[in-house]
Amino acid sequence: MPEIASLADIARVHRELRPDAPALIAGDRTVTYAEFDARTSQVAQAMRAAGVRRGDRAAFLDKNSIEFFEVMFGLAKLGAIGVPLNWRLAAPELAQILADAGVRVIVVGAEFADRIEAALDAPADRITTVAAVVAIGEHPRRPRYDDWLAAHPPTDPGERPAPDDVAVLAYTSGTTGTPKGVMLTHTNYLSKARRILGHWRFRDDTVSLAVMPLFHQAGFGWAMIGLYVGCPTVVLRDVDPVAVLDSIERHRVTGMLVVPAVIQMLLRTPELDSVDLSSLRTLVYGASPISEDVLVKAMQRFDCEFLGVYGMTESTGSITQLDGADHDPVGRPGLLRSCGRPYPWVEVRVVGPDGRDVPDGEVGELWTRSAQNMAGYWNNPAATAAAITPDGWLRTGDAGRRDADGYLYLYDRVKDMIVSGAENVYPAEVENVLMSHPAVADVAVIGVPDERWGEAVKAIVVAAPGTAPTEAELIAFARTRLAGYKLPKSIDFVTELPRNPSGKLLKRQLREPYWKNVDRRIH
Known part of the structure; x- marks a missing residue:
């Protein structure tokens, strides 16, 4: 295979090797590798016409779609940087990221257009770089994505990003409540892609399913491997267990990566009893806690090889793997608690x-x-x-x-990070919001066991003198300022919080009653 030296080369190389083979499948739409290369070139030309140059940033906000890949790989053809935005974020959080990244162009799905407009209405001195907003679907004021592309030729601009050029700027919440942009380079992605194919059981006949949000490494990191190999990747817009099962059967999916919460959803879905899963060879799981009970039940029901992985955004996803042979509930049950061993190159x-x-x-x-x-x-x-x-x-x-x-x-x-359904929640961010409510004198936020999400966000609040805030009132207050997954699922009220002599919160003491006798695992 010709050398793939950047994300841009993935489209270029497979245009030559397998032009008519399916690259991406979403609903009734199938895009071949030749079409994918042409569309990414149109994106590159449209971005360049909008003023995007090498090293500039452009953002994408929508649920999983073929357009996500067109934009991210099209930007790579310019040597520009893609900024995938978490569609769960509130407008103020999006504004903070857009300003920090200095984004020049935003491509947004119709479902989130109003949220982007609200983010752009932030004070003028915060967001000054945005030159264009393009809408996927209908919008009363913004150009439609398909029309925007149609105005430009499918001519590859020919830029060759350097291996250490940043390809993706992936924002993750910080402990201070300020998002941090993780700079992931072409080398970061491709050094992993070249080596992990066998570990993740990618073969010539692989059919990959991309179901996790593409703004996450669990989503894009997995899907990118399929495109690197040149296999078909089935893209699901959202995590819908019925759609997952239907896709496996309809497209004869052989491999997918999901978080434990999705495994639990699938096990509880009635359609699981009637669907044909015989094509599924590999199920990769990670990013959040999983109980041994759920894991063993899933292994029995899906009857395929399970691979457990551990990693983080800053490491371009997985760095360790619990291999299929290590999943032995009878012979080596203790290994099910492990996140495996490092890859040979890690x-x-x-x-x-x-x-x-x-x-x-x-x-x-x-x-x-x-x-x-x-x-x-x-x-x-x-x-x-x-x-x-x-x-x-x-x-x-x-x-x-x-x-x-x-x-x-x-x-x-x-x-003290909380991992809830594979989303990272930093207590300080939630605490800062709740502390801004006049009826809150003190607050601590912790993660507590949750059967569905692994961990749930709990706030422990000391009310201000003379006030009596309710759980519903405080959650509603936070909802206008935080993404939904960061909201407390429950709030306890206490007279005081435990602190050491220097005033530091004793969070471990707060967590202990909830985690007693619970096997807390983090992948």
Whole structure:
């Protein structure tokens, strides 16, 4: 196969190798690799006409669609940077990202057009770079995406991004409540893609299903591997368990990556009893906790190979894998609690507070080093320096241990991040919002066990003197300021929060009653 040196080359190479083969399938629409290459070239030309140049940023906001891939790979043909936006975010959160990234063009689905308009109505000194907003579907004022493309030829602009050029700016919430842009390069993506094919069981006859949100590594990171290989990728707009099962049967899907919450949904779906799953060979899971009970039931019902993975946005997704042979509930049940071993091209250390490796069996912070490590955080050298050591080790913020055979086991977050249905929620962000309510004197936000989502957000509130706020009142207040997945699912009221003599909240003490006798696993 000709060399693929950038994301742009994925479209270019497969136009030559398999022009008539299906690249993307969404609903009744199928796009061949020749059509995909032409459409991405049209995107590149349209972006260039809008003023996007090498290194500039353009954003995409919509649920999963073929247009997402056209935009992201079209930008790569310009050497520009794609900014996939989390469609769950509220307008103020989107405004913060658009301003920080200096976005020049926004492509937005009709469902989220009003939210983008609200974000752009933020103070003029915040967002000054946006030159064009393009709508997928009908919009009273904005150009339609298809018309926008039709005005430009399918001529490849011919830009060749350098391996270390940033391809994607993926925003993740920060512990201070400020989103951080993770700079992922062409090398980050392709160094993984070249090596992981066998580990994820991609073959010439693979049919891949992309169901997780594409703004996540669990979504785009998986789908990109299918395009790199040149296989068909079936794209589902949303996580709908019936649609997942129907797609497996209709398209003879052989592999997919999902989070544990989706596995639970599928197990509870009545249609599971009648659907033909015989084509499914590989089910990759990760990104959030999974119970052994759910895992074993899923292995029995889906009757395919299960692969558990662990990673983070900053490491371009998965860096460890619990292989199929390791899923042995009878012979080695303890391994089901593991997130596996590092890939051969990935280094992992377990590090103590003094910066030295701890012995096998002891808990420390996981550090990783590989070509998958991000280039850093956008416009944030201090955060970059805090996350990446001078010799290239990425501090994951996750606590775990390694056994004598090299298997890793995760225990808890070094920080207080909550993982709810594969979405990262930082308590400080939720706490800052609740503290702005006049009836809240003090608040702590923690993650508590949730059967469906792995963890749910809980707020523990001390009411201001003379007030009596209700749970519904505070959640409604937060709803206008936070994405839905960050909202507290429940609120407890207490007279005071436990703190140490220096005033630091004792969150572990708050969590203990909820996690007692619960096997808390983090992937």
